[in-house]
Amino acid sequence: MSPSLTWNTAKRVLTQLRRDPRTLAMLIVLPAGLTWLLQYMFSQSPVPATGAIFNTIGPRIMGLFPLILMFLITSITMLRERQSGTLERLMVGPTGKADVILGYALAFGLVAAVQAIVMTAWSVWPLGLEIPTGLWRLGIVMVLDALVGTALGLLASAVAKTEFQAVQMMPLVIIPQLLLAGLFVNRTDMPTALTYVSDVLPVSYSIDAVNSILAGDGNAIWAPIAILVAFITGALVLGSLTLRRRTT
Amino acid sequence: MRNNTESAAAISIRGLRVIRGGNLVLPHIDLAIPRGQIVGLLGPSGGGKTTLMRSIVGAQIIAGGSVEVFGIEAGSPALRRRIGYVTQAASIYPDLTARENLAYFAKTVGVGADGVATTLRHIGLADVADRPVSTLSGGQASRVSLGAALVGDPELLVLDEPTVGLDPALRRDLWGLFRELRDSGKTLLVSSHVMDEASRCDRLVFVRDGAILADDTFETILTDTGTDNADAAFLALTERTAA
Numbered sequence: 001m002s003p004s005l006t007w008n009t010a011k012r013v014l015t016q017l018r019r020d021p022r023t024l025a026m027l028i029v030l031p032a033g034l035t036w037l038l039q040y041m042f043s044q045s046p047v048p049a050t051g052a053i054f055n056t057i058g059p060r061i062m063g064l065f066p067l068i069l070m071f072l073i074t075s076i077t078m079l080r081e082r083q084s085g086t087l088e089r090l091m092v093g094p095t096g097k098a099d100v101i102l103g104y105a106l107a108f109g110l111v112a113a114v115q116a117i118v119m120t121a122w123s124v125w126p127l128g129l130e131i132p133t134g135l136w137r138l139g140i141v142m143v144l145d146a147l148v149g150t151a152l153g154l155l156a157s158a159v160a161k162t163e164f165q166a167v168q169m170m171p172l173v174i175i176p177q178l179l180l181a182g183l184f185v186n187r188t189d190m191p192t193a194l195t196y197v198s199d200v201l202p203v204s205y206s207i208d209a210v211n212s213i214l215a216g217d218g219n220a221i222w223a224p225i226a227i228l229v230a231f232i233t234g235a236l237v238l239g240s241l242t243l244r245r246r247t248t
Numbered sequence: 249m250r251n252n253t254e255s256a257a258a259i260s261i262r263g264l265r266v267i268r269g270g271n272l273v274l275p276h277i278d279l280a281i282p283r284g285q286i287v288g289l290l291g292p293s294g295g296g297k298t299t300l301m302r303s304i305v306g307a308q309i310i311a312g313g314s315v316e317v318f319g320i321e322a323g324s325p326a327l328r329r330r331i332g333y334v335t336q337a338a339s340i341y342p343d344l345t346a347r348e349n350l351a352y353f354a355k356t357v358g359v360g361a362d363g364v365a366t367t368l369r370h371i372g373l374a375d376v377a378d379r380p381v382s383t384l385s386g387g388q389a390s391r392v393s394l395g396a397a398l399v400g401d402p403e404l405l406v407l408d409e410p411t412v413g414l415d416p417a418l419r420r421d422l423w424g425l426f427r428e429l430r431d432s433g434k435t436l437l438v439s440s441h442v443m444d445e446a447s448r449c450d451r452l453v454f455v456r457d458g459a460i461l462a463d464d465t466f467e468t469i470l471t472d473t474g475t476d477n478a479d480a481a482f483l484a485l486t487e488r489t490a491a
Contacts, residue, residue: 004355005355005356008352008355008356009352012341012344012348012352015344015348016341016343016344019343019344019380020343084337084339084341085335085337085338085339086339086340086341088307088335088339089333089335089339089353089396089397090356091307092305092306092307092328092331092333093328093329093353093356093357093400094325094328094329094356094357095356245306245307245323246306246307246308246309246323247307247308247309248267248268248269248308248309
């Protein structure tokens, strides 16, 4: 593993993205567009005592957009790399497994950062989102959501054998997390068995972090954020272990 | 001096056994490829040529035997800059230009923009270098794939069907390039299922059903089989093993 080889791969992945303006537009514009839809949907609802619905529900839902988008894009891009013979060529040469995985994570991480900044800024200025504590904290959670999607996508590409199967990994990997993350039922109010499952799913911690932001307790986000970072790191390590220099 | 013969050979294979998907693809291969020659690996598809090449570049899990390249076990980190490998399907990024593809693979072996420009000239793509590969013809794309292996100036080139689908003038040019590389001391192992490429190689290895039928110069094989072309020689050898 070497920084220059990792950056070489990251730069190549970014160049490929630049060649595909439609995908790039989807990545940057779509999350902002969906956030607008969310805000517009709630705009005529009566305002409950807890404050405008968009202010309380919006930040919880928004993180799902980068998560799902990055999962899909990463799993399919990486699957192509595995199947087109380019990965085999790289693995015969001096590039390390970690260079490939980190190169991808770095490239998509940069895209995720832009995506999160655009989406968060958009939700506040034109859409009027009001949250009780520093906005940058919400931005960090959004970037981490995108990175969870990227890391899980890289892993999913090892399990899927075709692009068709890769797309099917989305409901398998993402939907249970949506259900159990505490969006619909508080994590503490679920049956005990499900709280254990919820405890090992990364999205739960991103919702925990958003909940602390909404409760105005900015310092409480660091514990769930540390868990998210550990999860992303673990998934990337696992992802690089799924690359093989020799295959059957 | 036990290693003398091994270091003289670019590739030395002893008792290689490969199983893929439950099938015994290569039961037992013994083979030595000399340095500084163009060696043709000829035979029908499905005969084990690609598996043999993958074993040499260290991409294949092997069930037994040994494969050494320049006296070092195949797949060792020390060999990763010394071998260029071109797979049968063009393994490059179609959305990048020819130059970007070469620059990416060049960087993995520490070669810069000058090396990329030289390689683009060698493979005759200098004038389309800045077009995305997806807009190039199949023959041009396969030359980009070849260029990605050449750009690191490796000592051994393992080329899986590099001339398939190319027009005769391009094939002649590529074989000219292969001879230039050989004359500068490189070793080339080139597979083909087109028998008429036999006469362009310094040495031939005929492979069929995971076994080596012949390993010699073209002239010797023709004399030995009493034939006057590669197809007839291959048939004669097939019948001899069947008998």
